[in-house]
Amino acid sequence: MADSNTDQTPVHPSEAEGIAREPLVLNNRSMGWITNQICGIVENRQPMVWWVVFVPSVLLFGLLVFTLVHLVSTGIGIWGNNQPVAWGWAIVNFVFWIGIGHAGTLISAILFLTRQKWRTSVNRASEAMTLFAVMCAGIFPGFHVGRFWMVWFLAPAPNANAIWQNFKSPLLWDVFAVSTYFTVSVIFWYIGLIPDLATLRDRAKTFLPKFLYGFFALGWRGANRHWRHYEMGYLLLAALSTPLVLSVHSVVSFDFATSIVPGWHTTIFPPYFVAGAIFGGFAMVLTLMLPVRKLYGLEDMITAKHIDNMAKIILLTGTIVGYAYIMELWVSYYGANKYESDAFHLRILSGPYTWAYFCMFFCNVIAPQVFWFKWSRHNLWFVFIIVNFVNAGMWFERFVIIPGSIARDFLPGQWGDYSPSWVEKLMFLGTFGMFLMLFLLFIRFLPVIAASEVKGVLPESDPHYPEWKRLREKRREASEA
Amino acid sequence: MSESTDSSKQLFGYVAEFSSAADLYHAAEKVRDAGFRKWDVHTPYPVHGMDAAMGMGKSWLSALVLAGGITGSCVALFMQFFTQVNLYPTVVQNKPTNLFTLPAFFPVTFELTILLSAFAVVFGLLVFLMLPRWNHPLFESALFRKFSDDGFIMVIEARDPRFKKEKTREFLETIGASQIEGVEY
Numbered sequence: 001m002a003d004s005n006t007d008q009t010p011v012h013p014s015e016a017e018g019i020a021r022e023p024l025v026l027n028n029r030s031m032g033w034i035t036n037q038i039c040g041i042v043e044n045r046q047p048m049v050w051w052v053v054f055v056p057s058v059l060l061f062g063l064l065v066f067t068l069v070h071l072v073s074t075g076i077g078i079w080g081n082n083q084p085v086a087w088g089w090a091i092v093n094f095v096f097w098i099g100i101g102h103a104g105t106l107i108s109a110i111l112f113l114t115r116q117k118w119r120t121s122v123n124r125a126s127e128a129m130t131l132f133a134v135m136c137a138g139i140f141p142g143f144h145v146g147r148f149w150m151v152w153f154l155a156p157a158p159n160a161n162a163i164w165q166n167f168k169s170p171l172l173w174d175v176f177a178v179s180t181y182f183t184v185s186v187i188f189w190y191i192g193l194i195p196d197l198a199t200l201r202d203r204a205k206t207f208l209p210k211f212l213y214g215f216f217a218l219g220w221r222g223a224n225r226h227w228r229h230y231e232m233g234y235l236l237l238a239a240l241s242t243p244l245v246l247s248v249h250s251v252v253s254f255d256f257a258t259s260i261v262p263g264w265h266t267t268i269f270p271p272y273f274v275a276g277a278i279f280g281g282f283a284m285v286l287t288l289m290l291p292v293r294k295l296y297g298l299e300d301m302i303t304a305k306h307i308d309n310m311a312k313i314i315l316l317t318g319t320i321v322g323y324a325y326i327m328e329l330w331v332s333y334y335g336a337n338k339y340e341s342d343a344f345h346l347r348i349l350s351g352p353y354t355w356a357y358f359c360m361f362f363c364n365v366i367a368p369q370v371f372w373f374k375w376s377r378h379n380l381w382f383v384f385i386i387v388n389f390v391n392a393g394m395w396f397e398r399f400v401i402i403p404g405s406i407a408r409d410f411l412p413g414q415w416g417d418y419s420p421s422w423v424e425k426l427m428f429l430g431t432f433g434m435f436l437m438l439f440l441l442f443i444r445f446l447p448v449i450a451a452s453e454v455k456g457v458l459p460e461s462d463p464h465y466p467e468w469k470r471l472r473e474k475r476r477e478a479s480e481a
Numbered sequence: 482m483s484e485s486t487d488s489s490k491q492l493f494g495y496v497a498e499f500s501s502a503a504d505l506y507h508a509a510e511k512v513r514d515a516g517f518r519k520w521d522v523h524t525p526y527p528v529h530g531m532d533a534a535m536g537m538g539k540s541w542l543s544a545l546v547l548a549g550g551i552t553g554s555c556v557a558l559f560m561q562f563f564t565q566v567n568l569y570p571t572v573v574q575n576k577p578t579n580l581f582t583l584p585a586f587f588p589v590t591f592e593l594t595i596l597l598s599a600f601a602v603v604f605g606l607l608v609f610l611m612l613p614r615w616n617h618p619l620f621e622s623a624l625f626r627k628f629s630d631d632g633f634i635m636v637i638e639a640r641d642p643r644f645k646k647e648k649t650r651e652f653l654e655t656i657g658a659s660q661i662e663g664v665e666y
Contacts, residue, residue: 168574
């Protein structure tokens with residue numbers, strides 16, 4: 001293999017001059033360095049900043065628990081659902097969080113199938129983020145059903161009343177979609193974690209970490225007879241998760257699109273919601289990973305190239321979302337449905353939430369357009385500010401769609417303005433606490449970057465690397481002679 | 482190194498370290514050609530092409546997952562038709578309570594297909610890999626444990642019919658092992 005001796009011999013992508021891709025791990029880091037750097041985060045003391053964020057997060061989480069206990073023990077009435085706009089912040093926040101929970105599986109599944117190797121340094125953290133976001137999302141509809149202790153009625157189980165669920169209802173589809181998504185995401189995340197848990201097990205010095213990491217690593221031995229099934233399993237999970245991630249937000253959008261409420265009843269919803277979810281999810285990934293990368297010295301693994309790529313995806317999906325906004329307006333203008341055109345007239349011109357519409361439009365469509373310029377994708381403060389615009393914008397999007405549409409229904413008698421109750425406000429704030437708390441615990445106890453995958457994208461991980469290297473030497477000698 | 486002469490213990494096999502993925506890959510080709518059966522390589526990440534170098538074929542986990550997916554679809558369709566058409570027929574959203582309700586049943590069918598396929602991946606993997614197995618003679622070897630950091634490890638087990646105490650050790654040396662250790666159990 002190594003002794004064909006012409007200039008036409010192909011060149012290893014990491015060696016080619018001119019067309020070489022940027023290395024995924026900078027500064028020629030070794031595999032040992034990667035292990036130390038990633039496991040070090042778990043093994044060493046956490047920096048002060050970790051505590052500074054963790055303590056308030058736990059307090060906010062406590063507030064969430066308090067609010068929920070108070071809500072259930074007092075009665076669902078204090079939520080403020082007894083008004084025309086019954087699907088207020090509760091469903092806004094559900095859709096907001098579930099949307100954030102889309103980037104993780106996108107990165108781990110779709111980018112895996114499309115062989116985007118840069119995914120390796122961000123997939124673990126974004127999958128974790130996905131799980132935590134879906135947990136936050138689940139709280140809202142779970143309690144919004146009213147009698148939380150009757151939530152098991154959502155599952156098709158035989159019961160004394162001989163009643164069965166209505167499988168024709170999008171709300172039940174949603175139950176299946178979200179719970180399947182959560183379960184499959186947990187599986188995907190855990191399967192990916194096993195080799196890294198084995199690394200932590202082999203490095204652990206005291207009993208408890210050794211026992212716990214060892215328990216969850218299942219006795220992983222890194223054997224190639226294992227890896228070949230493991231790789232097949234991972235590929236299959238990626239192939240299963242790809243349509244799954246697209247289906248989840250489509251089904252969430254069916255909750256709205258299959259109803260007849262003007263402003264909801266549109267066929268554009270599924271693709272528009274999916275694009276929006278990926279958009280908002282990537283924004284949250286960047287919001288979390290920019291500080292983490294800085295704080296734990298991961299700049300060689302999460303490089304400017306990674307941030308650049310994610311900014312480009314935000315630009316793409318943001319533009320798709322912008323197209324959807326404009327197309328919605330166009331269809332309501334061009335279509336013959338009076339209620340639709342009135343709904344959109346109220347939405348952008350004279351309605352009570354016009355301000356929210358323009359906040360949304362600016363944050364989601366206009367702000368990310370700066371990512372066309374390279375300097376903006378490489379200025380990290382700038383990226384951080386823009387992605388937070390996106391985070392806010394995606395919340396406003398759901399606010400515009402949900403209360404914005406049902407506040408002005410078919411009959412003026414059904415109209416009413418919406419103001420959130422304190423329960424809603426505290427719950428929303430509390431889920432942020434829960435989300436951050438879980439993410440910080442994840443950083444503390446689990447490898448935040450998939451070490452085994454990052455090792456696999458180093459140039460020397462290729463078993464033919466020395467042959468390529470020899471070829472290069474030969475070529476250099478030939479050109480010098 | 483740790484070849485103590487404790488007579489109650491017997492040799493599990495040799496653990497050999499190679500200095501790079503490339504060395505391990507070429508060594509694996511030689512071990513394969515020498516006709517060994519009970520051996521394996523242990524690496525921090527899946528080495529590309531190692532399956533061929535070890536003479537292994539495709540993983541048939543996919544077949545199991547297909548079966549899982551088909552089961553999921555059937556369970557979902559059965560559950561929906563049986564409850565909606567037989568047990569508890571209700572006319573809602575102007576949809577009929579017969580077999581033509583099928584389009585409304587697609588989302589749940591799809592989700593359960595994915596769910597049971599994913600379960601097939603997990604439980605299939607555990608069966609195929611014979612994991613969890615928390616105790617293994619190899620874990621006693623510090624050299625072996627380098628696999629989870631940056632070590633490229635090969636293990637030839639003593640139960641292989643071609644295994645001979647001295648000769649196999651020499652063989653591992655000739656194919657480029659940088660360090661060899663006998664593991665007992």
